Amino acid sequence: xxxxxxxxxxxxxxxxxxxxxxxxxxxxxxxxxxxxxxxxxxxxxxxxxxxxxxxxxxxxxxxxxxxxxxxxxxxxxxxxxxxxxxxxxxxxxxxxxxxxxxxxxxxxxxxxxxxxxxxxxxxxxxxxxxxxxxxxxxxxxxxxxxxxxxxxxxxxx
Amino acid sequence: xxxxxxxxxxxxxxxxxxxxxxxxxxxxxxxxxxxxxxxxxxxxxxxxxxxxxxxxxxxxxxxxxxxxxxxxxxxxxxxxxxxxxxxxxxxxxxxxxxxxxxxxxxxxxxxxxxxxxxxxxxxxxxxxxxxxxxxxxxxxxxxxxxxxxxxxxxxxx
DNA sequence: TATGTGCCTGTATTTTTATGCAGTAGGCTG
DNA sequence: CAGCCTACTGCATAAAAATACAGGCACATA
Numbered sequence: 001x002x003x004x005x006x007x008x009x010x011x012x013x014x015x016x017x018x019x020x021x022x023x024x025x026x027x028x029x030x031x032x033x034x035x036x037x038x039x040x041x042x043x044x045x046x047x048x049x050x051x052x053x054x055x056x057x058x059x060x061x062x063x064x065x066x067x068x069x070x071x072x073x074x075x076x077x078x079x080x081x082x083x084x085x086x087x088x089x090x091x092x093x094x095x096x097x098x099x100x101x102x103x104x105x106x107x108x109x110x111x112x113x114x115x116x117x118x119x120x121x122x123x124x125x126x127x128x129x130x131x132x133x134x135x136x137x138x139x140x141x142x143x144x145x146x147x148x149x150x151x152x153x154x155x156x157x
Numbered sequence: 158x159x160x161x162x163x164x165x166x167x168x169x170x171x172x173x174x175x176x177x178x179x180x181x182x183x184x185x186x187x188x189x190x191x192x193x194x195x196x197x198x199x200x201x202x203x204x205x206x207x208x209x210x211x212x213x214x215x216x217x218x219x220x221x222x223x224x225x226x227x228x229x230x231x232x233x234x235x236x237x238x239x240x241x242x243x244x245x246x247x248x249x250x251x252x253x254x255x256x257x258x259x260x261x262x263x264x265x266x267x268x269x270x271x272x273x274x275x276x277x278x279x280x281x282x283x284x285x286x287x288x289x290x291x292x293x294x295x296x297x298x299x300x301x302x303x304x305x306x307x308x309x310x311x312x313x314x
Numbered sequence: 315t316a317t318g319t320g321c322c323t324g325t326a327t328t329t330t331t332a333t334g335c336a337g338t339a340g341g342c343t344g
Numbered sequence: 345c346a347g348c349c350t351a352c353t354g355c356a357t358a359a360a361a362a363t364a365c366a367g368g369c370a371c372a373t374a
Contacts, residue, residue: 005352010303017300023330039354044331050296053212054331056205061272061296115218139207139218143174146167162322180360196324201362211361 008036009046016052016059027059078108079147088141091134095127095144102127116140165193166203173209173216184216235265236304245298248291252284252301259284273297 011031021027024043031038052059082105085096097105106122109129116136121128131137168188178184181200188195209216239262242253254262263279266286273293278285288294 006299007303010299013296013300014303025330040331041333041355042353044333045353048213048332051213053210055210056208060210139170142163142167143170146164146171182360197361198325198363199323201360202323205362 005046008038009050011036012043012046012052013050013061017061020058022058075108075112076147078105079144083144086141086144088137091131091137093129093131093137093141093144095129097125097127114140114143162203165195166207168193169200169203169209170207170218174218177215179215232265232269233304235262236301240301243298243301245294248288248294250286250288250294250298250301252286254282254284271297271300 008031011034012027015021015027015030019030021030024040024047027043028038028040031043047059050061052061054060082097082102083095084098087094087096095102095105095109102122102125106120106127109117109120109127116131116139118130118132120130129137129140131140165188168191169184172178172184172187176187178187181197181204184200185195185197188200204216207218209218211217239254239259240252241255244251244253252259252262252266259279259282263277263284266274266277266284273288273296275287275289277287286294286297288297
């Protein structure tokens with residue numbers, strides 16, 4: 001009957017949000033302790049149905065994941081056209097462009113809606129990108145550099 | 158040298174955000190096409206360093222994942238103390254409580270910061286939870302029901 | 315130069331997850 | 345009731361991902 005499955009999946013959700021489950025075997029053992037006798041195969045299917053994803057810190061409901069919306073083609077063009085240099089500075093990234101290139105580049109960067117970006121400010125030939133942390137700046141920098149194809153010779157300050 | 162690794166990881170980030178890579182073998186083949194010769198083992202390590210997680214729709218940077226903040230103990234208590242009935246309605250969930258139970262229960266629900274919840278309204282013995290979609294309502298309902306231990310006999314309207 | 319350390323990577327293997335297939339149970343129709 | 349679905353599950357296995365181990369290379373130090 002269907003109720004058993006629904007109940008089990010509810011328990012799975014509770015366990016993975018409540019504590020840190022490392023893998024499906026461990027999850028199986030935890031459920032076993034609650035008289036829920038299932039195999040790893042069933043858990044694999046349950047986790048798939050529940051759209052749960054495995055992260056370094058355990059499983060997470062995928063509901064919180066973004067939906068992916070083909071975000072990038074225009075950005076790649078803007079970067080290859082305008083980007084002259086890229087300079088990291090803690091949690092910020094300074095992009096240099098030819099004269100009057102900053103505004104269009106900043107617009108493209110904004111449109112790409114990188115989750116790391118807290119905000120951008122564009123002057124004439126300089127775009128300042130403020131990220132939420134140094135880690136995020138590093139991640140963003142890697143993405144941007146990869147768009148350009150070859151690593152830009154970037155130096156601090 | 159370290160630059161090769163950084164560059165490769167940038168390419169990995171680009172590939173996984175740009176197109177849909179199903180597994181590390183496929184990623185390896187795509188990189189191979191770009192003269193990047195690495196093994197699956199190295200990609201596993203790269204993906205781990207980049208905090209990339211595998212979802213049903215391919216790989217995603219984990220930067221966008223929430224940080225996990227011991228979210229649940231008080232909610233469980235509030236639910237077991239106050240929750241009398243739970244009724245789904247499209248993208249909404251109606252929780253019934255004993256008289257004057259709604260406010261404390263709503264506070265606990267709010268504090269839990271479920272990502273599915275758009276907002277809550279509490280009367281005297283009724284809490285209305287508005288979620289962002291019917292799917293999210295279902296997910297939330299399962300979580301809540303699992304807190305209670307036994308599935309609440311819930312019915313529409 | 316010899317020696318030591320740290321980083322990076324491949325090979326081989328283990329561990330973890332996904333799935334093809336078959337069996338069971340409940341519901342529905344004639 | 346027989347026959348036929350459909351949903352669910354376990355078993356066995358395949359596929360995918362992680363890792364123990366060792367080798368290589370760059371760099372520093374004596």
